[in-house]
Amino acid sequence: MTNPDTAAATVRLADLETPCLILDADRMDRNIARLRRRLVSMGVSLRPHLKTAKSADVARRVMTSAAGPATVSTLKEAAYFAAAGVKDMIYAVGIAPDKLAKVQRLRQDGVDIAVVLDTVEQAEAVAAASRAAGHAIPALIEIDCDGHRSGVLPNDAHRLLTIGRALVQGGELRGVLTHAGASYGARTEQALVDAASQERCAVVQAAQILRDAGLPCPVVSLGSTPTAHFATDLSGVTEVRAGVFVFFDLVMMGIGVCKVDDIALSVLATVIGHQREKGWVLVDAGWMAMSQDRGTSKQPVSQGYGLVCDISGKPYADIILADANQEHGIVTVRPGSGATLPDLKIGDRVRILPNHACATGALHAGYKVVRGTSDVVEASWPRFGGW
């Protein structure tokens, strides 16, 4: 610190252009260690979802090895992480037939990427593409454990077996996969434990149906950040997928999966105005920097567009980003809280915790990495987006 060369090179939070995305790597490391410990003790492997971070630097830290396993939500993620050395991926969005050529190119490059499907049409397309290339594309059948999105009902043996039998006509039936997306709506610890149990039962039941019919099912994959942290039994499960746990966010805090000081991501913003008679402080982080995710608005405590902290990351009690335009945010006291607005002057800086780490991250080109309450920016890690 006393070396003038080092001092000249040091970038601090106060030096950054705003708005920008701040990552507290201490919190991230703690979040990763917490889930890893938990899954090791339960004897299942972790296949982190890289859609939250979209960064090779974060991926390297969150994966259990440099080659994976990992989960991706786009084929651009797959290609990017393949170039970074990841060899074992599941593309966990239902496959469109015209994306199979890209999947095959990745596989030819030595990446074991599997696809996901829940219709016989997709299974036939995968089998046909596999036969045409003389190389089996592995696929997992998506199971609908809670009705929130896609997947085959776990007791729909007819549909499961029709898909499985269509797939093995050239393709490879790698296993079954589910995601308890409805767990984001849980409000109690018991509801989280129940969502995890329902998720496990669904995917294990589907695996059994396939195996009883003589079909292979080596992989039994489930996961969501809430259920990964509240499952009490993972017997029959081979791997857990989770994404947002690496950073956590206000929605996860509202569910009870993390505490406020586990949230590793924030947006640094600068005060640009006041409407004093209204109790408003204007900042240069609007929805373009925070996203329009209002996930906490359905929870008992709405955080508006984000929870406001001082520049060191310490939350102001009940101060939220109550409203947002494209590049303007309005900081106010949470209605009904009786809190006092801090004395924020033009040019002062705040950090704002996001409702949803995946959505907020997606709007930024990279992370400025700090550790704990230090204001020294240790690194800049690029992110990517798009398809």
Place this chain on the structure above:
Amino acid sequence: MTNPDTAAATVRLADLETPCLILDADRMDRNIARLRRRLVSMGVSLRPHLKTAKSADVARRVMTSAAGPATVSTLKEAAYFAAAGVKDMIYAVGIAPDKLAKVQRLRQDGVDIAVVLDTVEQAEAVAAASRAAGHAIPALIEIDCDGHRSGVLPNDAHRLLTIGRALVQGGELRGVLTHAGASYGARTEQALVDAASQERCAVVQAAQILRDAGLPCPVVSLGSTPTAHFATDLSGVTEVRAGVFVFFDLVMMGIGVCKVDDIALSVLATVIGHQREKGWVLVDAGWMAMSQDRGTSKQPVSQGYGLVCDISGKPYADIILADANQEHGIVTVRPGSGATLPDLKIGDRVRILPNHACATGALHAGYKVVRGTSDVVEASWPRFGGW
């Protein structure tokens, strides 16, 4: 079309990777011509807001000259458009003092960029930076015409004059500026006419207060897409700013500013699944492709995350993107409409009109340009994002 070389080079909508952003340039050209005609007839100039498009190709078409004038919402936009030859810009977000150095560098490069402010602290910072550089930075005082965000109340003569007098101690008082953001909540034509009138009265009143006190006020700037299209009197106004009019969107349609076939932007998506018993079609456009802007949810007709059209851009009656996850969208019949879900098969393509063009555009790296019902992609225009 019969030339094999040309045929080989032709890219069609069916060839594109999904999701991606489609721009119908015929509709865009029509939207631009409509507002330009209107403002010419009213004798005011157009200073389009380039935050909607963030594209040099669109900017060139929407501006009245290659050098501007234009409005921007970030200094990254300012630098990008300056590099593309734009010489006359207003950075229409309250200036943070630590951004003045960047403004000064742009001005040294020959770009007449003005800043916006509404506090005496900002005015003093602009004046001080101007004196230090020996070059006056021009600033407009933001006027609060409808209480929706920032700005000085138009009848707050004390605050207006204090700011104006602080500014001219080295800086340049360029004029006054307002934005009728509350017009987005209008529900009737009369409410739009009234919002436009209120916007004009506020900014003209503030200009008069400054001039009566002997301060300069050459620019009187106002605008929003709704009020720009419904103002009946713009006397005393020198320029109109508007952004979303270039593309329009479902929020603007809900307000009554455009028709569905004026909306120039859509997201091309592929069918990836069904939940037939629920009447759901799954597509590969989730909120990452559409944004989480639910602007129509407060309007009489909610469009969910978007209105679904066939690949030619023709809307299906009452078929909406009712729900969305990161990379999954759920297409359904609008509740209560009694419409019939079209027979969309795995791999079929749809185009989805967005609630908010600015928010949806921000998630994509570029535009695939088509014209009318043609499926030929004429061009790819890059977009940029970030700060």
